[in-house]
Amino acid sequence: MAIMNVNPTRMQMSKLKKQLQTAKRGHKMLKDKRDELMRQFIELVQVNRRLREKVEAELKNCNSHFINAGAVMSKEALDSSLMTSKQRLGLDISKKNIMSVDVPVFSTVTASPDESEIFPYGYAFTSFELDDAVMSLNSVLPDLIKLAEIEKSCELMAAEIERTRRRVNSLEHVMIPRYEDTIKYIAMKLEENDRSSRTRLMKVKDMLLEKAHHYSEKQK
Amino acid sequence: MNGMVKNIAYIGDSESVKGFGAVGIKAVVCDRSEDAAAVLKDITEKDRYAVIYMTEELYAAAEKEVIKLAEEPVPAIIPLPGAKGSTGLGLGRLSSFVEKAVGSDILFK
Numbered sequence: 001m002a003i004m005n006v007n008p009t010r011m012q013m014s015k016l017k018k019q020l021q022t023a024k025r026g027h028k029m030l031k032d033k034r035d036e037l038m039r040q041f042i043e044l045v046q047v048n049r050r051l052r053e054k055v056e057a058e059l060k061n062c063n064s065h066f067i068n069a070g071a072v073m074s075k076e077a078l079d080s081s082l083m084t085s086k087q088r089l090g091l092d093i094s095k096k097n098i099m100s101v102d103v104p105v106f107s108t109v110t111a112s113p114d115e116s117e118i119f120p121y122g123y124a125f126t127s128f129e130l131d132d133a134v135m136s137l138n139s140v141l142p143d144l145i146k147l148a149e150i151e152k153s154c155e156l157m158a159a160e161i162e163r164t165r166r167r168v169n170s171l172e173h174v175m176i177p178r179y180e181d182t183i184k185y186i187a188m189k190l191e192e193n194d195r196s197s198r199t200r201l202m203k204v205k206d207m208l209l210e211k212a213h214h215y216s217e218k219q220k
Numbered sequence: 221m222n223g224m225v226k227n228i229a230y231i232g233d234s235e236s237v238k239g240f241g242a243v244g245i246k247a248v249v250c251d252r253s254e255d256a257a258a259v260l261k262d263i264t265e266k267d268r269y270a271v272i273y274m275t276e277e278l279y280a281a282a283e284k285e286v287i288k289l290a291e292e293p294v295p296a297i298i299p300l301p302g303a304k305g306s307t308g309l310g311l312g313r314l315s316s317f318v319e320k321a322v323g324s325d326i327l328f329k
Contacts, residue, residue, distance in 0.1 A: 041321050045314065052310055056301050063303055066238050082242050089244030090225040091270045093294060104293045106270060109225055110244065119242065138243045144300075145228070148271040151314070152296035158317040159291060165323075 003182045008189035016186070020179040027171040034164045037099045041157045048150045055147050058140045065133035072127045081121035081130065091145070101160045103153035106145050226270035226294070229263055231256070236275045236302035245273075253281035260285045260297075270294045275302030276309040 006012050070078055090109040095102045119134060210216065229246040230237055237247035246269070250259045256278040263269060264285075272295050279286065279299035286297050299310050319325045 038321065045318055049311070049314055052314065056306050056310065059301060060305070062239070066303075078238075082239055087242070087244035089228055091228060093224050093226060093270050095293060102293050104270070104296065134239055134242050137239045141243055144273070145271065148273070148296045148298045151298055152293070154314070154317050155290060155296075156293065158321040161321040 002178050003185045004178060006182060006186070008186045008193075010190065013183055013186040013190070016179055016183050020176065020183065023171055023175050023179060027168060027176065030164055030168045030171065033099055034161060034168055037101070037157060037161050037164060040098060041154065041161060044150060044157065045154050048147075048154050051143065051147050051150060055140065055143050058136075058143065062133065062137045062140060065129065065136050069127060069130040069133045072129050077126070078130065081126050082134075089141075098153070098157065099160075101153075101156050103156055104149060106149050108142075108145060227268055228271045228273070229269045230273040230300075231259055231263070231278055232273075232275040232302050233277075235304075238303075250278060253277055256282035257285045264289060264295060270296065272297045273300050274298070275300060276307045277302060277304070280307075280309060 004016075006016070073081075087110060092107045092109050094105045094107075096105050097103075119131065121130075227246055228244075229248055230240045231248045231250050232240075233251050234249045237249055241247040248259060248263065250256055256274070260272070260274070260278075260282045263272060274282065274297060276299045279297070289295060289297060299313060301307070301310065315325045
């Protein structure tokens with residue numbers, strides 16, 4: 001029995017009772033938070049997994065396109081045509097709050113809305129395989145950004161769930177039993193004090209009566 | 221934080237980053253995995269990037285640096301399979317999240 005180092009007084013006991021109540025309420029709320037976070041996390045992580053598998057397959061596909069492009073063009077020509085870029089991709093960041101976890105939400109801002117801006121080179125000296133490759137990469141982009149958003153959310157939620165779980169467990173298995181034990185200890189101590197003062201009073205009364213009436217001498 | 225526009229970067233070997241520059245992602249070439257942590261640190265210090273993709277090889281090499289940023293909402297550092305193909309690190313990372321949250325890996329086994 002782990003009890004706190006407190007004075008066994010009524011004052012202390014009512015204080016502890018209030019704290020115990022708060023701890024129990026907090027425990028219930030944290031438990032609810034953990035359960036809800038967990039539900040959302042499991043959902044999100046499944047989406048995440050599917051998306052990642054899709055993106056990885058798509059990237060592989062892109063890569064083979066680039067290999068094709070590399071095969072029909074010289075390495076120098078390929079590198080130099082991809083050296084510069086016309087398009088600039090920005091991300092507008094906002095936050096979404098899932099059960100007190102701040103997760104980022106990305107929305108893309110392209111510098112120019114023109115689709116053809118993704119080709120940083122003139123078409124004259126490059127092969128159409130390269131166009132294919134760049135285009136396929138461009139089509140993966142939305143998924144790629146979605147993946148970043150979801151995966152970051154999963155990461156943050158996993159950390160928050162772990163934290164919440166720790167707190168729930170510490171309340172459930174350490175704090176609350178400790179409060180309960182301490183309250184019980186104080187209650188017992190007070191009762192004990194009560195009994196001892198009662199017996200003392202009875203004893204004193206006996207002694208006073210004895211002094212006044214001399215019972216024991218009369219009995220002889 | 222709201223309404224801020226940031227960029228995307230991709231750190232990878234010269235084979236893997238090919239083409240990413242064209243679609244508007246800042247391609248950062250890092251051919252030696254020993255340099256990965258330093259390159260990542262350099263990039264995150266400027267705080268201009270919301271998403272940083274890394275090839276799985278470099279991600280593994282720079283793991284120490286990545287963990288420091290794990291608690292922040294941005295930047296999101298995401299491993300992707302490079303030109304050499306997938307090493308399974310991406311999905312492995314996902315199952316580590318599940319393990320962290322649930323206590324055991326219930327989804328991927």
